Amino acid sequence: MFTNVLNTTKSFFLHFFFWIGVWFFFVYFFSYNSTDTVYITWFSSLLLPITIITTYITTYVLIPKYLLTKQYFKLGLYGFYTLVLSTYLIVLAIYGSFIFITQLEISKVPPMGRNFIFILILVYLVVGLTSFISLLKHNFNVQSKFKTLENKILETNLQIKQQELNYLKKQIHPHFLFNTLNTIYGFALKKSEHTPDIILKLSNLLDYILYQVQKPKVQINEEVAHIKEYIELEEIRFKDRLLVSFINKIDDTFLEIPPMLFMPFIENAFKHGSIVNHFLTIEIQLTITDSNLQFECKNSFIDTSADESSGIGLENIKKRLQLLYPEKHELMIEIIDAFFIVTLEIQLEKHE
Incomplete structure (x- = not known):
């Protein structure tokens, strides 16, 4: 039980520091040709939970439930729903920031924050990276379990x-x-x-x-x-x-x-x-x-x-x-x- 608690705590802190790093990445990215730290901080903070939701849906639902089980139709269907949901939330974040933070002054919006396609790509860049890491981890676990099973079979055969x-x-x-x-x-x-x-x-x-x-x-x-x-x-x-x-x-x-x-x-x-x-x-x-x-x-x-x-x-x-x-x-x-x-x-x- 102590080991499970330790592993859970370790996993929590790894995720926590990873998303802190992603937030700093957003801040750095949107700071290009802009000095409006207030807008950049708030917009990055709004974009982060959208990225987290999209990432966790992809890595903990779409990949294990549909990709790894080869249910490609459902993967495409629910992947499309995820894309629509994330697109909708990004649009809300863009227009919400434009309305409530800049008070409808387009000049205050950083150049990198005006391009919706670019922001969408940025979010899915993080999603893609975490999904790739998740697949690597899954492959490593499968190989490790297969090797363990193979060793057990060899050991059993030797005993027999x-x-x-x-x-x-x-x-x-x-x-x-x-x-x-x-x-x-x-x-x-x-x-x-x-x-x-x-x-x-x-x-x-x-x-x-x-x-x-x-x-x-x-x-x-x-x-x-x-x-x-x-x-x-x-x-x-x-x-x-x-x-x-x-x-x-x-x-x-x-x-x-x-x-x-x-x-x-x-x-x-x-x-x-x-x-x-x-x-x-x-x-x-x-x-x-x-x-x-x-x-x-x-x-x-x-x-x-x-x-x-x-x-x-x-x-x-x-x-x-x-x-x-x-x-x-x-x-x-x-x-x-x-x-x-x-x-x-x-x-x-x-x-x-």
Whole structure:
């Protein structure tokens, strides 16, 4: 409430000093080739309220109600009425001053006060100036509101995007844990000596998931270490039935990427890969040079009627990639020569 009162008071004084300035402008204008200060003062004072009325009708009625709403017929009609009213009042001011101030002595009327057209132009010069300022102010307010609305929309979109990413992450984690716990369960049933080692590695993976994956981005060396930890866990599970290689060539080990970006592909390779010639073969390559990221994961695979590309993990990573790198990534999933191959290429930003 105090702010509204302050703004109202500020607006009042701005208008007050503006019209004082207009009055001095009239006095200065009509003083040209005239020294009759009495007539000039009174005539300027009579002309000022006419100008104020015409200006306020134009700026607070005609412009917002008809011009900005594109009601041009009504604008022309009521604009004409305003012109007639102001013309009538100016004529009254001219003849009233001539009768009551100069006592019908035309010689006492200043040269600039005798020309009705000139006086009308002078009044509408002020009206035009204030109308122009009013339109500029309106345009600025509209642009400001539009910018504010645009920022709110962008902020809302970012929040929705972040919420969707978090939702997809939460879906990926249970999927990953489900696969790993199944492995531990199988070893526990066999009372394998590798069970404690698997639990230890799982605890490391859980630490990564709970504390690192919540971040929007992690260093690539942390992601690589996580992948290696997972591969070691799977090597224990598969024993001598697994042939796996992980080659990474990374120029900048401090490069930051979204966490768990490659894990769904790798998990899918271990889960859906086929043992061919007594071995499950998995080859993983990760190359990052400058602003280009290339990832490939291929696993031995016996083609069946099942659609291996429709798992929870792969579907989630496709959605994540669309959100994280729209139009900046290319994902290919294909089967070539008994190998299920996933190829991902991402154009990274320079600051990533």
